[in-house]
Amino acid sequence: MNILLLGSGGREHAFAWKMIQSPLCDTLFVAPGNAGTASIATNVNMSPTDFDAMKAFVLSNNVSLVVVGPEDPLVKGIFDFFKNDDQINHIPVIGPSKIGAQLEGSKEFAKEFLVKHNIPTAAYDSFTAETVEKGCDFLETLQPPYVLKADGLAAGKGVLIIHDLAEAKEELRNMLVGQKFGDASSKVVIEEFLDGIELSCFVLTDGKSYKILPTAKDYKRIGEGDTGLNTGGMGAVSPVPYVDAVLMEKIETRIVKPTIEGFQKDGIEYKGFVFIGLINVKNEPIVIEYNVRMGDPETEVVVPRLKTDLVELFLAVANEKLDEITLDIDERSATTVMLVSGGYPEEFEKGKVISGLENITDSIVFHAGTKLVNNEVVTNGGRVMTVTSYGDDFQEAIKKSYQNIGKLSFDKMNFRKDIGNDLL
Numbered sequence: 001m002n003i004l005l006l007g008s009g010g011r012e013h014a015f016a017w018k019m020i021q022s023p024l025c026d027t028l029f030v031a032p033g034n035a036g037t038a039s040i041a042t043n044v045n046m047s048p049t050d051f052d053a054m055k056a057f058v059l060s061n062n063v064s065l066v067v068v069g070p071e072d073p074l075v076k077g078i079f080d081f082f083k084n085d086d087q088i089n090h091i092p093v094i095g096p097s098k099i100g101a102q103l104e105g106s107k108e109f110a111k112e113f114l115v116k117h118n119i120p121t122a123a124y125d126s127f128t129a130e131t132v133e134k135g136c137d138f139l140e141t142l143q144p145p146y147v148l149k150a151d152g153l154a155a156g157k158g159v160l161i162i163h164d165l166a167e168a169k170e171e172l173r174n175m176l177v178g179q180k181f182g183d184a185s186s187k188v189v190i191e192e193f194l195d196g197i198e199l200s201c202f203v204l205t206d207g208k209s210y211k212i213l214p215t216a217k218d219y220k221r222i223g224e225g226d227t228g229l230n231t232g233g234m235g236a237v238s239p240v241p242y243v244d245a246v247l248m249e250k251i252e253t254r255i256v257k258p259t260i261e262g263f264q265k266d267g268i269e270y271k272g273f274v275f276i277g278l279i280n281v282k283n284e285p286i287v288i289e290y291n292v293r294m295g296d297p298e299t300e301v302v303v304p305r306l307k308t309d310l311v312e313l314f315l316a317v318a319n320e321k322l323d324e325i326t327l328d329i330d331e332r333s334a335t336t337v338m339l340v341s342g343g344y345p346e347e348f349e350k351g352k353v354i355s356g357l358e359n360i361t362d363s364i365v366f367h368a369g370t371k372l373v374n375n376e377v378v379t380n381g382g383r384v385m386t387v388t389s390y391g392d393d394f395q396e397a398i399k400k401s402y403q404n405i406g407k408l409s410f411d412k413m414n415f416r417k418d419i420g421n422d423l424l
Contacts (some may be wrong), residue, residue: 002027002062002064003311005041007069008034010338010368010386011296014303015069015310016041017366019042022311029061033376036332036367048073055088067314068095068272071293075105075153079269092318096292097269103290107189110290117262119255121287122374124191129176136169138190148172149190152184159230161193185294196281196339199240199287200298200325201251203259203274204313209323210260210274211313212252215240215304215421216298222345224418231345235337235419237394238301242280242423251278251285259290271317300366300386301334335397336388337405337419341369342412344353344382350377353412363404379410394420 003025005012013036019025020040031054033043036288046053049072058066066082068074077098082088095101102109107126114121139146150158158181162168175185184245202213203252216238222228255276263270275291275298294302303310307328341348351371354377357365366388369381387404391397398420405415 001025001064001311002029003067004029004031004044004054004058004061004063005067005069005072005236006030006031008056009069009296010366010383011299012069013037013366013368014068014299014388016204017150017364018303018306018310019067022309024309024311024315026035027061029057029063031057034367034380035370035372036365038372040102049076049078051076051078054078055081055085058088058091064091065086065311065314065318066091066093066275068093069293071101071104071153071291074101074272074292077101079271083250092315094314094317095272100263100270101269101292103274104292105153107149107289108187111189113262114287117258117265119258119262119287120285120348122147122191122194123191126187126189127172127176128187132173132176135172135176139165139168139172142190142192144168145193145299147193148175149189149191150175150181150185151187151189151218152181154181154184194279194281194286194288196223196279196286197242198277198279200295201256201276201278202294202298202302203256203276204317205260205270205274206265206317206320206322207263207270208260208320210256211325211327212256213327214238214329215243215248216295216301216303218295218298219416219419222340222416224416226422229345233295233297233338234340234416235335235386236295236297236301237333237335237398237420238298239333239421240423241394247280247283247285251276255285255287255353271320272385296368297336297338299388300336300388304334304364304388304390305330305332307386330390332390332392333397334388334390335393335394335401335420336366336386337398337401337415338368338386339384339405339408339410339413339415341379341382341384342414344414348382349412350378350380352412353377354379354408354410356408359407360387361405362400365389384410384413
């Protein structure tokens, strides 16, 4: 079959790498893709949110499955666009409906869903520019640090954690009145701060049954020791060493099951990934957020540990037969380290030539912000590529990743040198 994969990041390269291993995949198109996907699939110069162009493309290229990587097309309603068009509604889309995508598209919607279905989450309230002073009053009822979240999509950067009350009030006004994050912060959710260890739980669902994928932990801050600005993610480890069977059982019974049951009770059509951002507080899992797609760079450690045919999994999701599939997981650990452009997550330059890719051994390089220019791979984003490795434990895997990073270079290349150190 011919498959169209939407997106251009490391997540999509990892999906593509896995999907082309399937005997079910004849031709894989990636829109728009990157230099990494170009070497294993067919890149298509098309925006993942240009639904009309997509319709024309799938019809003219006999595409029989669409897999959505990033959140934007999901929040904008790609699932519904295909479902409601008689010419293309026979083509399954892996991703939730527009209302399901609001779990990521609106922090307030997500919090209301969590509370409604009795899923453990932090106490919260939400505010707009009109109620900004009430928001400041609400901050006074909380203990520091204070958590401010832009309600809409802010590319993973719309969350502020502030220790000083006066500064928290100022930032709340900046977000609501000063539109610090544009439309994304026209509404802001204020949450109580939870102190614990974060982890990610990934679930694939056909709306009725579900499979829990390997756990992973990512590293959001730009600087060593989890300091500095938030990024889209600087590295990841899978599995998470401290997640034992007891904690996993709590996550499944208290969070995963009621989430999938909540979709059914609320009539939310959901065929795709649910990323559940959790915090482990004294061995009690509490939901921080939902995302409606796989995380990046967590995908670059979760997908390499899947032994099951990914295309087969997607077809089972489309046909609501996920309960008939057995998930086979590689017992080895996987780690990944993100190489980023100098200056990221603030101002950075593109177009830097990347050298040393041909020297990589015993690791997999997943491209993110790259493109081909005159047959050379050059940087084309803040997060450039990840180096993923396997090992009997995460220490062995991370050692291989760092050894191979030593063979790669581009001008002002930056990466964290402490991925996994907190787990030692």
